[in-house]
Amino acid sequence: xxxxxxxxxxxxxxxxxxxxxxxxxxxxxxxxxxxxxxxxxxxxxxxxxxxxxxxxxxxxxxxxxxxxxxxxxxxxxxxxx
Numbered sequence: 142x143x144x145x146x147x148x149x150x151x152x153x154x155x156x157x158x159x160x161x162x163x164x165x166x167x168x169x170x171x172x173x174x175x176x177x178x179x180x181x182x183x184x185x186x187x188x189x190x191x192x193x194x195x196x197x198x199x200x201x202x203x204x205x206x207x208x209x210x211x212x213x214x215x216x217x218x219x220x221x222x
Contacts, residue, residue: 166203174200 146153167174170181177183190203204213 160202164204165199167200169194169198169200169203170195 155178156174158176161167161174171179173179203216205216207213
């Protein structure tokens with residue numbers, strides 16, 4: 142099984158995503174946490190001076206912790222971190 146998984150690593154990675162619970166482990170820009178490819182590849186983000194810090198951002202830095210009607214809400218830019 143491991144040999145087959147190793148041979149098809151790219152295919153598995155393309156069809157895998159994080160299950161978000163608290164959102165404190167999945168990286169916002171570089172992990173596939175939203176059932177789509179990672180955001181930096183979708184948006185074609187070019188590395189900048191701030192990229193190292195942005196790369197460490199996790200999903201819960203962008204979501205509120207309160208769940209309303211089954212969903213979390215995005216934080217406004219001035220309330221992040």
